[in-house]
Amino acid sequence: MSKSFFVDTTLCTACRACQVACKQWHDLPAEETKNRGTYENPADLSFDTYKLVRMREEVIGGKLKWLFFPEQCRHCVEAPCLDTAGDASAIYKDAATGAIIFTANTKGMNVDEIIESCPYNIPRKGPDGTLAKCDMCLDRVQNGLLPACVKTCPTGAMNFGERADIVALAKSRLFAVKKANPKAALLDTDDVNVIYLVAEKPSLYHKFAVASNAAFDITRQVALRRMFTPLTNIVSRLL
Amino acid sequence: MKVTRREFIQITGATAAGLAVSGLGFDLAPVKSHAQMLKTKYAKETTTICCYCAVGCGAIVHTSKRGDGRVINIEGDPDHVINRGSLCSKGASLKQLTENENRLTEPMYRAPYSKEWKSVSWEWALTKIAKRVKETRDATFKYKNVIGQVVNRTEGIASVGSAAMDNEECWIYQALMRALGLVYVEHQARI
Numbered sequence: 001m002s003k004s005f006f007v008d009t010t011l012c013t014a015c016r017a018c019q020v021a022c023k024q025w026h027d028l029p030a031e032e033t034k035n036r037g038t039y040e041n042p043a044d045l046s047f048d049t050y051k052l053v054r055m056r057e058e059v060i061g062g063k064l065k066w067l068f069f070p071e072q073c074r075h076c077v078e079a080p081c082l083d084t085a086g087d088a089s090a091i092y093k094d095a096a097t098g099a100i101i102f103t104a105n106t107k108g109m110n111v112d113e114i115i116e117s118c119p120y121n122i123p124r125k126g127p128d129g130t131l132a133k134c135d136m137c138l139d140r141v142q143n144g145l146l147p148a149c150v151k152t153c154p155t156g157a158m159n160f161g162e163r164a165d166i167v168a169l170a171k172s173r174l175f176a177v178k179k180a181n182p183k184a185a186l187l188d189t190d191d192v193n194v195i196y197l198v199a200e201k202p203s204l205y206h207k208f209a210v211a212s213n214a215a216f217d218i219t220r221q222v223a224l225r226r227m228f229t230p231l232t233n234i235v236s237r238l239l
Numbered sequence: 240m241k242v243t244r245r246e247f248i249q250i251t252g253a254t255a256a257g258l259a260v261s262g263l264g265f266d267l268a269p270v271k272s273h274a275q276m277l278k279t280k281y282a283k284e285t286t287t288i289c290c291y292c293a294v295g296c297g298a299i300v301h302t303s304k305r306g307d308g309r310v311i312n313i314e315g316d317p318d319h320v321i322n323r324g325s326l327c328s329k330g331a332s333l334k335q336l337t338e339n340e341n342r343l344t345e346p347m348y349r350a351p352y353s354k355e356w357k358s359v360s361w362e363w364a365l366t367k368i369a370k371r372v373k374e375t376r377d378a379t380f381k382y383k384n385v386i387g388q389v390v391n392r393t394e395g396i397a398s399v400g401s402a403a404m405d406n407e408e409c410w411i412y413q414a415l416m417r418a419l420g421l422v423y424v425e426h427q428a429r430i
Contacts, residue, residue: 020331025312139275152315154325 002077002098003141004166005150005194007070009205010177010184011157014039014053014068018149018158022051025137025148045071047126050134051149054206067198069205070158072149073122073134074192075100084117085109098163098193099136106131119211163193170195282311286319289330290403292428296322296330310338372396376419397423 022028028048033041040055054069079100085091090105091114102123106114107130114131115123123131137147145151150160159169170186174197177184181199187210189195196202202209282301289296297319301312313333317324326333336342346364347356379395398416416424 016328017326017331020328021314021326024331024334025314139277142274143277143280145277148314151324152326152331154322154327 002096002163002193003136003160004098004163005072005075005147006159006166006170006173007194007196008157008159008173008177009068009070009197010173010181010199011155012053012068012070013155013157014055014066015154016053017152017154018070019049019051019053021148021152022134023049025140026050026135045122045124045133047124047130047132049124050132056204056206058200058204060200060204065200067200067205069196069198069209070149071122071206071208072194073100073136074120074188074194075134075136076119076192078191080117080119081114081123084114094136094138097136097138097141099138099141101135101138102131102133104130119208121208166195170197173197279312281305283308286316287313288405289326289333290336290405291329292402294321296326298326298330298333300333310334372419380420392420392422394422396421397425399425399427402426402428 023030028050031042031046031048033043036043038055040053042049042052045052051070051072054067054071056067056069058065058067075098077098079091079093081102082091082093082100085106087105087109089103090109091100091102093100107128109131111123111125111129111131115121115125123133125131137145137149140147140151146160150158159166161169167189170189174184174186177197177199183201184197184199185202187196187198187202191211196209198205198209279301281304283304285300285302287298287300289298297316298313299316300310302308302310315322315324315326315330322330345358346361348359348364348367349356375395376393379393381390381392381394384390396419398412398421401412404412413424
């Protein structure tokens, strides 16, 4: 049984405590930022930023709505990055939690292809070619603690627990939120372990809020690549 | 790339093994998968109250038990009645109050019309402040207002701090400001 997050964006106030707590726990350095006319900062996820609260201003039904989306790795049930890497020493799935973990061995791999394979555009390349992203705070979870982002959330937008409990919670919250927001929906529930509840059209929140429909279907190309990845990895290392 | 016969066999062998493993649906889990150790495992835990706003959230400070006693981690206290373990973005960054290379550790002084800040001693800074306060207060102190009521105040000094003080510090600070006769006592978070 894997672990899952439930992110209720209708409760999110974009305080960014999750973003700060993530940096704090992982001892990640600050980034130089500039005023881009939005509180969304830094501008994108990076090798040093695993979690980022996206903020969008949209006029919906004649009213200004400020949409918040705390973005992070979805820890896919069938992770395309893991398949693309094809090397369990670089990208593996933790059996007990379902966390998709990137190791230092991603260095020197087909990193651009791995980034390309992510339906949510999450992994980021470091200066030395290593990949980094959210690790579900696996060290905390394995020791009975909540991930840093969930622990710190003051509004209850971030939730974490056993997948069955989290899916049930997500469905009950969807039922409640739908009364006031008929467009409310859960995003890619069956495919991911980070389930978002949004009140408006997902694409308004973030370009990569939902995966494109094709992302999880194994195309012939992906199937072939999966077969040959062990070979290409060996060859790329020999080169 | 030159591939020797031996390397070629290695490559093809590994490919065949890879095909066999992925094709038969074997678990490609890591060879070594053991629980990671928490960075706070051997740390000393101390409870504290967040220094920022008036909500007064509780936090746990993890400090190193070895040598320097520096802060390893600060996070919300799950047993605290106010916040039950949560912290906002300011609270979540509490560690940086001490573990931050940009933190000032000594008083800085910028002389009038100067573009430069320079480090000064605490003694020099406090004496300078005391002298300026005395000078300004003496020059601007009013015993009575325009309609002759006794006011005993100075309108030449204003206070704009501080969000980083606790309840008791605020009391002492307020008492000092009122004793000096200040009427412009503000808080920087409201400006």
